[in-house]
Amino acid sequence: DGGITQSPKYLFRKEGQNVTLSCEQNLNHDAMYWYRQDPGQGLRLIYYSQIVNDFQKGDIAEGYSVSREKKESFPLTVTSAQKNPTAFYLCASSIWGLDTEAFFGQGTRLTVV
């Protein structure tokens, strides 16, 4: 079955540690995205990638980093520079362009203690 997979579903880390969230898709989509969701704030874009080896900052990129070495994979690293990393992280992919649907992974709930 085609889809987008995020792992792990729940993640706990100590403050000051970097952590990497995995996102893999087998939909052959060019575009991939990372969003952060906090209660009452909807989805905010962290980074997006239109094509392999290229990515762009979204609205809240500070404290995060990404890579896009393969079309299928778009991992997100939450660094110790991110001041408030506890959140629900959603990865999505789509065909690039207008009138296109975003397919989401099941999300990773990160808690930093």
Added chain:
Amino acid sequence: RKEVEQDPGPFNVPEGATVAFNCTYSNSASQSFFWYRQDCRKEPKLLMSVYSSGNEDGRFTAQLNRASQYISLLIRDSKLSDSATYLCVVIPNTGNQFYFGTGTSLTVIP
């Protein structure tokens, strides 16, 4: 100013009621519009696209008003299973990302 704004609700309605949500967008050149549904602690999923002429899918009707820059979602004959958060989504004319509203929470009460 936010790209997309929604009334967060919550909307609490009895079964069988009709409920409507609105969403405004700031970029007049926006090209594509959608409603997504998100269940509690789950990922968003596409509910329906919104077309200029308006479109219907069963009990759901979506409309676009370009002059006033808003989109709407009407749910008729509400079911308990309609309880969720509804997110409006806009793609700008540059086609480079999805802008999500904060979501409107709906609870259908027996």
